[in-house]
Amino acid sequence: MRESLTAITEELRRLKQAGVTTVSVTEETLERLRRVVGQRAAASAPARPASPSLPVAAPPAPVPERMRETTRTVPPVAPATEPLRTPPEVRLPGGSKPERWAALKALVEGDPSCRAHLRPGKRVVLGVGSLDAALMFVGEAPGAEEEIQGEPFVGPAGQLLTRMIVAMGVAREEVYIGNIMNWRPGLPTAEGQEQVGNRPPTAGELAYCLPFLRAQVEVVAPRFLVALGATAAQGLLGAGAFKTLGEVRGRWHDFGGIPLMVTYHPSYILREPTPRRKRLIWEDLLQVMERAGLPVSDRQRGYFLER
Ligand code: URA
Numbered sequence: 357m358r359e360s361l362t363a364i365t366e367e368l369r370r371l372k373q374a375g376v377t378t379v380s381v382t383e384e385t386l387e388r389l390r391r392v393v394g395q396r397a398a399a400s401a402p403a404r405p406a407s408p409s410l411p412v413a414a415p416p417a418p419v420p421e422r423m424r425e426t427t428r429t430v431p432p433v434a435p436a437t438e439p440l441r442t443p444p445e446v447r448l449p450g451g452s453k454p455e456r457w458a459a460l461k462a463l464v465e466g467d468p469s470c471r472a473h474l475r476p477g478k479r480v481v482l483g484v485g486s487l488d489a490a491l492m493f494v495g496e497a498p499g500a501e502e503e504i505q506g507e508p509f510v511g512p513a514g515q516l517l518t519r520m521i522v523a524m525g526v527a528r529e530e531v532y533i534g535n536i537m538n539w540r541p542g543l544p545t546a547e548g549q550e551q552v553g554n555r556p557p558t559a560g561e562l563a564y565c566l567p568f569l570r571a572q573v574e575v576v577a578p579r580f581l582v583a584l585g586a587t588a589a590q591g592l593l594g595a596g597a598f599k600t601l602g603e604v605r606g607r608w609h610d611f612g613g614i615p616l617m618v619t620y621h622p623s624y625i626l627r628e629p630t631p632r633r634k635r636l637i638w639e640d641l642l643q644v645m646e647r648a649g650l651p652v653s654d655r656q657r658g659y660f661l662e663r
């Protein structure tokens with residue numbers, strides 16, 4: 357714990373010395389920081405009441421002022437910092453869904469730009485789940501856990517996403533889960549150090565990976581898409597489609613003829629696990645359940661109403 361904090365502090369100091377005055381931090385990173393910073397305070401903090409099905413995260417702890425997320429309501433695309441190749445033109449072969457998906461996986465894993473952005477021992481991440489899924493969830497980018505395991509949403513936000521899906525009465529394996537990005541957006545670290553935080557993708561990174569996401573949508577052909585957070589919404593709706601997530605969340609949109617619901621990223625709950633925040637996401641998911649014809653019990657309809 358102390359080592360992580362030291363690494364973050366050193367990295368911030370180094371960036372400051374290099375002339376960097378602001379740092380953009382993803383919600384997942386903030387959550388990790390809170391966990392680290394909050395562990396000491398947690399022993400004395402009162403436990404929060406459990407909710408029907410979504411977990412209660414560690415109590416929020418103060419985050420250093422300069423690390424506070426300031427770009428979350430504005431689609432968080434930073435200027436590109438490194439040249440990327442032209443976004444790939446993905447042409448999938450014919451065949452069955454598993455054959456086409458396997459071809460896509462080989463393509464993405466072998467893609468020179470994807471590989472060039474990996475640190476040693478880390479993995480390119482493609483979506484997972486049922487290729488016959490009616491529901492496809494789209495997140496932002498792999499984080500620390502995801503780039504190790506090569507699977508999206510396996511860290512804290514992923515565990516929460518899984519609970520959200522289960523609360524809808526569906527198993528994780530029945531849906532398809534992907535990301536806008538196929539690699540973990542890099543941050544500079546000292547030689548030989550592990551990357552500690554995350555950052556939102558640049559516009560160039562987002563544009564580069566989008567064809568891979570489109571190809572996954574083409575293979576799976578879900579009936580409904582759910583964009584998790586501003587970056588996913590921006591990737592699917594287009595840059596400049598909105599200024600604040602509030603403008604588009606909780607409403608139906610269209611992605612190539614597929615109804616698309618925009619909601620918050622699970623990290624929005626991890627940051628502040630209040631019934632109000634859970635209810636906001638839950639209301640969006642209720643809309644998805646209703647439109648998808650999933651059964652909705654009175655109990656499910658009432659989740660997180662205690663504000
Ligand atoms: N957050 C995301 O948006 N995607 C992941 O795969 C993990 C965390």
